[in-house]
Amino acid sequence: MTARFADRATRPARGPRDILRWKLGKKEPQGDDFAALDAVRLQVAGGGAEALAGGAPVAVWIGHATWALRLGGKLIVTDPIWSPSIGGAVRRLVAPGVPLAALPPVDVVLVSHDHRDHMDLPTLRRLPDVKKIARARE
Numbered sequence: 001m002t003a004r005f006a007d008r009a010t011r012p013a014r015g016p017r018d019i020l021r022w023k024l025g026k027k028e029p030q031g032d033d034f035a036a037l038d039a040v041r042l043q044v045a046g047g048g049a050e051a052l053a054g055g056a057p058v059a060v061w062i063g064h065a066t067w068a069l070r071l072g073g074k075l076i077v078t079d080p081i082w083s084p085s086i087g088g089a090v091r092r093l094v095a096p097g098v099p100l101a102a103l104p105p106v107d108v109v110l111v112s113h114d115h116r117d118h119m120d121l122p123t124l125r126r127l128p129d130v131k132k133i134a135r136a137r138e
Contacts, residue, residue: 023089048060048068048097048098049098049099049102049103049104051070052068052070052075052098052103052104053104054070055070055073056070057069057070057071057072058070060097060098061097062077062080062081062082062096062097062098063081063092063094063095063096063097064079064081064086064117065078065079065081065112065117065118066078066079066080066081066082066096067079068097068098068103068106074107074108075103075104075105075106075107075108076106076107076108076109076110077103077106077108077109077110077127078109078110078112079110079111079112079117079118079119080109080111080120080123080124080127081117081118081120081123082096082099082100082120082123082126083120083122083123086116086117086120087116087117087120089116090117100123100126105129106127106129106130107130108130108133109124109127109130109133110133111133
């Protein structure tokens with residue numbers, strides 16, 4: 001069996017009117033237990049920057065699809081987003097696990113694909129010392 005990726009966001013094709021309807025239209029009511037999500041929402045825990053600065057293998061969740069990995073002595077960052085919102089539209093629910101200013105120098109950036117929630121151009125511009133940027137092949 002061969003699985004195929006179906007991008008439900010663009011099929012059927014959506015236009016500016018659909019985006020306005022989504023942003024300004026009637027929202028689904030929040031469930032009675034919506035506030036209970038805060039009890040299980042991930043929170044920032046200390047020690048991430050220090051763990052990444054060490055030489056031991058470690059994985060630190062930054063947020064959404066962004067991870068900082070120390071592997072083989074190299075610091076690898078996946079789908080980097082340190083902006084306060086995704087694409088200027090969707091605000092972060094939690095602060096980044098490690099502030100960008102506290103991150104040790106990054107050796108490799110991996111961008112899985114070019115959606116706004118995986119490839120944040122303002123963040124990429126703020127990573128000037130990166131020597132390699134890898135991206136998935138289409």
